[in-house]
Amino acid sequence: MDAWTFRFDGADPSREGLREALCTLGNGYLATRGAVPECEADGVHYPGTYAAGCYNRLPDTVGGEHVENESLVNLPNWLPFTFRAEDGPWLGRPGAEVLDEHHELDLRGGVLSRRLRVRDDAGRTTAVTQRRFVHMRDPHVCGLQVTLTPEDWSGTLTVRSGLDAAVSNRGVQRYRGLSDRHLTLLAAGPLAADGVACSVETNQSHVRVAQAARTRAFTGGRAAGVAGCCGESGAEQEITVRVSANRRVTVEKLVTVYTSRDGAISEPSAEAREHLARLPSFGTLLDEHRLAWRQLWRRFRFALRGPESPALPVVRLHLFHLLQTVSDHSVDVDAGIPARGLHGEAYRGHVLWDELFVFPILNLRLPTLSRALLRYRHRRLPRARAAAAAAGSAGAMYPWQSGSDGREESQRLHLNPLSGRWIPDVTSLQRHVGLAVAYNVWQYFQVTGDLEFLGHYGAEMFIEIARYFAALAEYDGTRDRFVIRGVMGPDEFHTGYPGTDRPGIDNNAYTNVLTVWVLLRALDVLDALPPQRRAELAEALHLDPAEPGRWEDISRRMYVPVRPGGIIDQFEGYGDLAELDWPAYRDRYGDLRRLDRILELEGDTPNRYQASKQADVLMLFYLFSADELGELLGRLGHTLPADAIPRNVEYYLARTAHGSTLSAVVHAWVLARNHRTEALRYFVEALGSDVADIQGGTTAEGIHLAAMAGSVDVLQRCFAGVETRDGALLLNPYWPRHLGALEFDIQYRGHRITLSISGDTVRVTAGDGRSPPIRLCCRGETTDLGPGEVVQFPLASQPQR
Numbered sequence: 001m002d003a004w005t006f007r008f009d010g011a012d013p014s015r016e017g018l019r020e021a022l023c024t025l026g027n028g029y030l031a032t033r034g035a036v037p038e039c040e041a042d043g044v045h046y047p048g049t050y051a052a053g054c055y056n057r058l059p060d061t062v063g064g065e066h067v068e069n070e071s072l073v074n075l076p077n078w079l080p081f082t083f084r085a086e087d088g089p090w091l092g093r094p095g096a097e098v099l100d101e102h103h104e105l106d107l108r109g110g111v112l113s114r115r116l117r118v119r120d121d122a123g124r125t126t127a128v129t130q131r132r133f134v135h136m137r138d139p140h141v142c143g144l145q146v147t148l149t150p151e152d153w154s155g156t157l158t159v160r161s162g163l164d165a166a167v168s169n170r171g172v173q174r175y176r177g178l179s180d181r182h183l184t185l186l187a188a189g190p191l192a193a194d195g196v197a198c199s200v201e202t203n204q205s206h207v208r209v210a211q212a213a214r215t216r217a218f219t220g221g222r223a224a225g226v227a228g229c230c231g232e233s234g235a236e237q238e239i240t241v242r243v244s245a246n247r248r249v250t251v252e253k254l255v256t257v258y259t260s261r262d263g264a265i266s267e268p269s270a271e272a273r274e275h276l277a278r279l280p281s282f283g284t285l286l287d288e289h290r291l292a293w294r295q296l297w298r299r300f301r302f303a304l305r306g307p308e309s310p311a312l313p314v315v316r317l318h319l320f321h322l323l324q325t326v327s328d329h330s331v332d333v334d335a336g337i338p339a340r341g342l343h344g345e346a347y348r349g350h351v352l353w354d355e356l357f358v359f360p361i362l363n364l365r366l367p368t369l370s371r372a373l374l375r376y377r378h379r380r381l382p383r384a385r386a387a388a389a390a391a392g393s394a395g396a397m398y399p400w401q402s403g404s405d406g407r408e409e410s411q412r413l414h415l416n417p418l419s420g421r422w423i424p425d426v427t428s429l430q431r432h433v434g435l436a437v438a439y440n441v442w443q444y445f446q447v448t449g450d451l452e453f454l455g456h457y458g459a460e461m462f463i464e465i466a467r468y469f470a471a472l473a474e475y476d477g478t479r480d481r482f483v484i485r486g487v488m489g490p491d492e493f494h495t496g497y498p499g500t501d502r503p504g505i506d507n508n509a510y511t512n513v514l515t516v517w518v519l520l521r522a523l524d525v526l527d528a529l530p531p532q533r534r535a536e537l538a539e540a541l542h543l544d545p546a547e548p549g550r551w552e553d554i555s556r557r558m559y560v561p562v563r564p565g566g567i568i569d570q571f572e573g574y575g576d577l578a579e580l581d582w583p584a585y586r587d588r589y590g591d592l593r594r595l596d597r598i599l600e601l602e603g604d605t606p607n608r609y610q611a612s613k614q615a616d617v618l619m620l621f622y623l624f625s626a627d628e629l630g631e632l633l634g635r636l637g638h639t640l641p642a643d644a645i646p647r648n649v650e651y652y653l654a655r656t657a658h659g660s661t662l663s664a665v666v667h668a669w670v671l672a673r674n675h676r677t678e679a680l681r682y683f684v685e686a687l688g689s690d691v692a693d694i695q696g697g698t699t700a701e702g703i704h705l706a707a708m709a710g711s712v713d714v715l716q717r718c719f720a721g722v723e724t725r726d727g728a729l730l731l732n733p734y735w736p737r738h739l740g741a742l743e744f745d746i747q748y749r750g751h752r753i754t755l756s757i758s759g760d761t762v763r764v765t766a767g768d769g770r771s772p773p774i775r776l777c778c779r780g781e782t783t784d785l786g787p788g789e790v791v792q793f794p795l796a797s798q799p800q801r
């Protein structure tokens with residue numbers, strides 16, 4: 001890799017899935033894995049194309065139980081492209097040997113290139129280069145350009161190019177026993193003289209998807225070759241060209257993609273055909289595509305000056321995949337933020353709480369996108385209300401895993417690949433997802449001050465979430481406290497108490513403290529609304545005047561399990577569980593990230609141990625500053641000792657398996673203040689989540705979007721210390737000076753702001769404009785900053801460990 005490029009030399013079948021995921025190209029509307037164009041899904045290669053929000057459900061019987069799974073659908077593959085010399089073997093078939101192969105992902109321009117040489121069994125050698133894009137300006141367009149140079153032969157070159165609609169969802173080994181055919185073929189065939197088209201429909205959600213492709217060959221800049229249709233489906237075309245040794249042939253394949261979910265269309269197939277007919281050349285499209293990326297990179301600029309940092313290219317890779325999953329083109333699509341990007345089929349493309357780690361990057365750069373993505377949740381508010389009502393509760397209960405319509409999509413049984421057993425899955429008890437939705441609404445409001453959003457959408461979600469959690473909190477007379485029973489925290493290892501059948505644990509500290517925070521902010525949200533809107537909402541939601549009083553009461557008497565020395569128990573009874581013999585397990589199994597699977601294999605369960613999959617209590621230190629958390633716990637009558645944070649960090653660090661990529665992000669964060677070296681170790685681990693595939697093979701099934709965005713956020717909000725709170729931009733950097741100087745841009749309340757942070761100073765520069773001045777605070781110093789102004793704060797020396 002260099003500052004903007006990732007290279008993959010040679011072909012390693014065992015890592016091809018990983019390369020494909022990392023080389024995915026997308027634009028927020030659709031994405032296509034970096035699979036080679038001549039291969040189908042064959043156990044090594046897995047071409048996958050996914051459109052944001054395009055889901056389908058299929059039924060199955062597992063262990064005698066009827067289950068239904070909703071999946072992000074693998075759409076027809078638009079890549080197929082191969083060639084042969086004379087009547088020799090096709091590239092991708094036996095007899096065509098790939099001599100050397102290099103892939104290059106250009107992050108700056110959003111282009112994936114490939115170079116290879118192919119020799120067939122008659123000894124004919126052809127040099128090939130391919131370039132492709134998934135257009136960042138025109139979301140319905142994809143392009144592949146191939147140049148073919150016969151090195152040592154002359155004669156007839158035939159290229160074959162098409163659309164493959166015979167695809168299914170087979171990207172995740174664990175799901176292979178389950179139904180995977182989501183598409184019904186509606187039509188496939190030739191299109192005009194030099195094109196093909198196909199259209200399919202998902203068999204349950206009835207989304208129609210149409211693709212049209214045009215392939216043209218050129219020699220010496222002029223159209224060449226004779227085209228004809230071929231293939232069983234009819235959606236393939238062949239072009240035959242006379243070639244001479246060392247004379248290059250260029251082939252351009254342009255593809256349009258539409259679905260019946262798109263706005264401003266009549267019908268997807270007509271749209272795909274008509275749009276294709278209007279397209280300019282590959283070159284012109286490529287220029288526009290690159291311009292769109294240049295503009296995006298201006299907004300998402302991160303620069304590290306000083307010693308060459310290996311972190312920077314990875315930071316860019318993370319931003320690159322974030323912007324390919326959600327972009328301006330997502331704004332008009334009804335889709336959320338899928339945990340594994342649009343890059344693979346793990347978690348079936350579902351939306352979980354992971355967006356909590358993604359919004360901070362978007363809020364400060366593309367707030368319109370944040371707003372649109374929050375509306376994905378707002379449109380599913382009726383479902384969340386229905387779910388709460390079905391659970392006998394008031395308010396809105398958001399699902400742990402969400403897809404098309406916002407019903408709970410978590411699987412009810414999951415497969416432990418180590419034991420081959422299907423295990424009941426109760427992870428949907430992670431009610432805290434609703435708290436994350438509320439947190440995200442509030443953070444968006446803090447950054448933008450968008451009262452109009454709050455009034456129309458945010459406040460309604462907030463109040464309904466607050467109501468749900470207020471109802472979930474039961475009054476326990478014996479301790480004169482409110483308690484929340486039978487839920488799960490972020491740590492997915494603890495699904496219940498050992499020796500009982502009752503699912504869930506009680507008084508998860510994270511859930512209970514966040515509930516207090518949400519109830520308090522709900523009061524602030526009501527306060528922030530213009531009186532007329534507040535009155536309208538209260539009327540429409542039948543908000544009883546007594547409700548805010550109850551929220552206030554719960555916020556003072558919520559039970560949070562805090563031990564006398566200041567250790568916060570992950571949940572009630574966590575401290576009574578057995579200690580796991582970590583060294584012994586490490587000796588036996590090496591990697592303990594999926595300790596849950598290991599224990600289940602042994603007929604045991606993590607429920608018996610003080611062993612957590614990921615940060616849970618520590619999430620509190622991640623989401624709240626020490627002051628905020630102190631205030632929240634103070635309301636509840638707890639005063640934590642001064643060293644409580646480092647002591648809790650140490651306690652849980654010794655008991656955490658890091659079985660989720662989110663864990664490294666949170667640990668980097670919470671260690672940053674007191675253990676700089678350790679923090680950097682976790683930061684490096686978070687950066688490695690996908691490039692180094694640290695969870696052992698999971699990246700091939702989709703990137704870990706929250707770890708990607710979260711790792712950048714460690715730079716932005718943790719090391720650079722940017723906070724947006726109380727109507728001000730707060731700066732409290734803990735910048736590791738040996739990383740050099742960091743410079744990045746944010747957008748805050750209508751201002752474009754450049755932050756430059758070194759070990760000694762932080763400089764804040766506001767771009768030109770007309771927005772009113774903002775309030776800026778750095779370590780107790782407060783000032784106003786208007787358009788075109790610069791402020792510099794010295795940073796007192798920080799203890800470095």
Ligand code: BGC
Nearest residue numbers: 339352353354492659660662
């Ligand atoms: C984590 C969850 C996360 C999910 C999707 C799981 O391994 O435990 O917290 O939401 O992955 O990223």
